[in-house]
Every structure is written in structure tokens, then in C-alpha cells.
Amino acid sequence: MTETTDQASTGQDSDQAQTWRDDFSRVLSPVFGSPQLDLVRGEGSYVWDAAGKQYLDLLAGIAVNALGHCHPTWVQAITEQASTLGHISNFFTSPAQIGLAEKLHDVLHLPAGSAVFFSNSGTEANEAAFKMARRAGGGGRPFIIAIEGAFHGRTMGALALTAKEAYREPFAPGVPGVVHVPYGDVDALEAAINENTAAVFIEPVQGEVGVRTHPAGYLTAVRELTTKVGALMILDEVQSGIGRTGSWFAHQDPEIGEGVVPDIITSAKGLGGGMPIGATITVGDANTKLLEAGQHGTTFGGNPLSCAAGLAVLETIEKDNLLDHVTETSEWLKTQLAKIDGIGEITGKGLLLGLELTGGASGDSATGAADAQVPDSKAVAARALEAGFIINPVAPGRVRLAPPLTITTDELTPFIEALPGLITG
Structure with a gap:
């Protein structure tokens, strides 16, 4: 210093x-x-x-x-990228965008068919996942389940998933179809989930209620119940991912994630190390059932500058x-x-x-x-x-x-x- x-x-x-x-x-x-x-x-x-x-x-x-303030590698990556290419729109791609997506595939051990969609923030990553959930099972599943104590963002779809009534009430009526179930209650979850459920959104670690993980066996129960009815299990790792808990993502920690494999993972915050970026990551063939070309988009998402920063973050975490x-x-x-x-x-x-x-x-x-x-x-x-x-x-x-x-x-x-x-x- x-x-x-x-x-x-x-x-x-x-x-x-x-x-x-x-x-x-x-x-x-x-x-x-x-x-x-x-x-x-x-x-x-x-x-x-x-x-x-x-x-x-x-x-x-x-x-x-994630790397602190003005980490030399992060600064160098942004400086070099800004001097060559900053923004190109989503009509094109760049080495930084492909490189960061490949690195996320690597650290998550994603199977073939998985895909990354880049946006600009955690709430946008969750908005994309929300739209994917609406397409689950071919569409026609009106309900999405979220957990008491959840915070998923402030835009309208993400806000509907966020549990705190004080955040939602000023903007009522909100996006319909979201049901909040009590924290840690497997019986309540089982009673709420059925063939009309598109997805369960859940944070492996709930940050906004004071930082709490779920009771032992809860994430396993979510995975089993969603699989049983054909719903998606969507993990919001916006805050808990990118090394924050000592694993690349919190659900990869056996004590937290219990070995579950979700259908969608959302990421942001530490991913850019200070540059705005979000990612919605589909796991395996979930990608083939969800958004098609033209059904979603973002002008700035995946821009070379933010992707270069994200790649520097992941590579530094690994190297150091x-x-x-x-x-x-x-x-x-x-x-x-x-x-x-x-x-x-x-x-x-x-x-x-x-x-x-x-x-x-x-x-x-x-x-x-x-x-x-x-x-x-x-x-x-x-x-x-x-x-x-x-x-x-x-x-x-x-x-x-x-x-x-x-x-x-x-x-x-x-x-x-x-x-x-x-x-x-």
C-alpha cells in the first residue's frame, strides 16, 4: 500500500x-x-x-x-482493452467475450450444451432467468417460487422474486405468478410446487437478511422436487459466487450446495471486480428449451471492456x-x-x-x-x-x-x- x-x-x-x-x-x-x-x-x-x-x-x-481496489492485473486488462475496443453491440463478438464465457464453463465444469448470456448487473441476470422460467416446459406454467428472505434485485421481474414487502408494495401491482414460501420449510415447498410451477429461484446464501445458508438437506429437496414436476432450479449466485465463499460458486461447496446441479445460475458483482457485468448461465440442455434468437437482448451486455475485466478477475483468482x-x-x-x-x-x-x-x-x-x-x-x-x-x-x-x-x-x-x-x- x-x-x-x-x-x-x-x-x-x-x-x-x-x-x-x-x-x-x-x-x-x-x-x-x-x-x-x-x-x-x-x-x-x-x-x-x-x-x-x-x-x-x-x-x-x-x-x-473481488480483487480489492485498482488491482494491477485488473487495471492493466481494462486499460489494454479500452485502448483497442470498448463497445461493439451484440451484433458482434470479441475475444474477451468468448474467453470469459469459456472460463465460466471451465470453473463451473459445465456439460455440453451449456451457455452464457452476458448482461450488465445481477438484477438483469435474474430478469433473463425469469424470462427463461416463463418458457420452462414449453411455456404455460404460470407460477414461480421464491424463498422468504430472498433478494433478487429491484427491476420488476426480479423485484417480484424479492421477498421484502416494503420493496414491492410501492410498485404494485407487480409481475404476477410469484409465490414466496417460508425459509427452510421443505413441507411448505412441497405443498406449493406442482406441474404449474415453472421454477424455484433460490440463493445458496441469503445475503440481505444477515447472511444465512439454508438448513441441511434443503437445497437437495429443492432439486428433487423441481425435477419431479419438471420445473427449473435457478440458483442466484450474484453475491455468493466468484470465490466469495472459498469455492468458485457457493453451490460447489459440499456443505452449502450438497452436490446439487442447477438448471440455471446467475452471477454478477464479483465477476467484474468493479466493472458492471452480469451472467445468466444455463446448464446442459436447459439451454435448448429456453430463449430463442430474438426473445431477449441487451445493448451493452458482453461488451469487451467488462468481459476483459471479468476474465482478469477469474484468472487472478486462479493464479494467486x-x-x-x-x-x-x-x-x-x-x-x-x-x-x-x-x-x-x-x-x-x-x-x-x-x-x-x-x-x-x-x-x-x-x-x-x-x-x-x-x-x-x-x-x-x-x-x-x-x-x-x-x-x-x-x-x-x-x-x-x-x-x-x-x-x-x-x-x-x-x-x-x-x-x-x-x-x-
Whole structure:
């Protein structure tokens, strides 16, 4: 890391912060609320604000910056591609597009007949999968099942799959035909699925509810039940894929995926390492039953620039043995976190972790006294930001960590040391 930070800096001063906040509100949409920081530079696991304060980035753009910020190989790949060919539309292909698709076939061990459709984001990847689901069984299957706690995106089809009512209600009536079943309940799933079901959408790791995997046997049951009725099993690996859990994709981890082979996989976030890209991947002959030429498209999808970035990400993960690094770093991190009074259950795997905040309480949620001591995750995240750490208050009483896959234990140590004080305030 290049050391250019004023270590005495306490961040953006109030006058400067007010200026850029005023500028933001004057020219940009308010849908994200007021930004927390005005960031100007990143390197590795760190970012800097306009006042020169350094922050350890433990969120990585919400699991996007797989190689950290401005990784030399990633920068070189984008620079070289931009100097030769940036955009060509979907009337043409490029070596970068074919190369990235081939690499995804390789890491997923896809059988013959499998195919990749590139788009620009996770929600677009899920929109394509949604349209494929509408074609399942030759069409005429009106229902799609999603899981309580799911987050699949904000565009209308993906929004219909997203479980949180507060996200869907302002835009009602939404896309019809989506049924949400209770999390982890095989009996409820079995009662809901039938020959009118086109697909079951499911995240191997649910990120937006605090990072949770499914109960043992659940993904196996989804695969068995979808196969029985001829429905598709669609795995949303937008957040959990690209090495995030210590496997290329989370469902390839035996403990998470239980050996299931889905019909469709969606990917994004870490795939581009910071460049916008999504992928909808059909497995085997599922591709021959779904979208035909002209039934879907995207102007920017599969552009050479984003594909070059994605190929650099996958090749660097492989070359630098980052899957092993993620597993080893995760085990160290979870061991250190488990020692902290104020941290309860630690969920997730690899470098996608959810931390239950107990504030030193017993963690027995059956007692009001323990509940009263649970820290406000937003307040903890705010204190962390002031101390120079970016974390995500993903749910009440829970924070999410999704740092770069390249982060080291030395970089994590100051956070571990500061965390007890951040929890208690």
C-alpha cells in the first residue's frame, strides 16, 4: 500500500462534507439517500475520502471488488482493452467475450450444451432467468417460487422474486405468478410446487437478511422436487459466487450446495471486480428449451471492456490461489471474532459473513433483558466508519462483512482490535 494518508486526519470536515452533499442532492437522484462519504481513491483493501482519511473496506462495494481496489492485473486488462475496443453491440463478438464465457464453463465444469448470456448487473441476470422460467416446459406454467428472505434485485421481474414487502408494495401491482414460501420449510415447498410451477429461484446464501445458508438437506429437496414436476432450479449466485465463499460458486461447496446441479445460475458483482457485468448461465440442455434468437437482448451486455475485466478477475483468482486464501483467512477471522464479547452467532462462509451483535448480552432472545442490550447495527456501523472501517448494517442487530478476497490477516487485525469498543460505543 502506498502511504499517502494523513494519519491524524479525522475524515472530511463538516464544511467540505456539506458542500459535496449539497452538490449531490442538487444533481443526483435521492433514491440512495445521502452518501456517507465522498471517496476519491482506492488501493487494495483501502479507500480514501477527499480529506485524505483512510478506511479499511470490509464491504468491497457489496461483494463486488473481488480483487480489492485498482488491482494491477485488473487495471492493466481494462486499460489494454479500452485502448483497442470498448463497445461493439451484440451484433458482434470479441475475444474477451468468448474467453470469459469459456472460463465460466471451465470453473463451473459445465456439460455440453451449456451457455452464457452476458448482461450488465445481477438484477438483469435474474430478469433473463425469469424470462427463461416463463418458457420452462414449453411455456404455460404460470407460477414461480421464491424463498422468504430472498433478494433478487429491484427491476420488476426480479423485484417480484424479492421477498421484502416494503420493496414491492410501492410498485404494485407487480409481475404476477410469484409465490414466496417460508425459509427452510421443505413441507411448505412441497405443498406449493406442482406441474404449474415453472421454477424455484433460490440463493445458496441469503445475503440481505444477515447472511444465512439454508438448513441441511434443503437445497437437495429443492432439486428433487423441481425435477419431479419438471420445473427449473435457478440458483442466484450474484453475491455468493466468484470465490466469495472459498469455492468458485457457493453451490460447489459440499456443505452449502450438497452436490446439487442447477438448471440455471446467475452471477454478477464479483465477476467484474468493479466493472458492471452480469451472467445468466444455463446448464446442459436447459439451454435448448429456453430463449430463442430474438426473445431477449441487451445493448451493452458482453461488451469487451467488462468481459476483459471479468476474465482478469477469474484468472487472478486462479493464479494467486485466492480460493485457498479466502478459506484460510475466513477461518482465522471467524476464530478471532468468536473471542469477542458482544459477537454472537457468526453465519456465512468464506469472506461473506454475518455477525450477530449481542453487546455482551447472553444472546438469549427469549429474555427481554438480553434483547434490550442488543446494539443498534446502524450505530455500530457509524462508529466503525468514524474509526476508519467500512462495514454493513445489513439487518437489525446484524452486520455483514464482505471484504476483498485479497484481504490479509494483518489488514484485518486493527478491525478485530477495535470491534469490542465499536459494539459497546
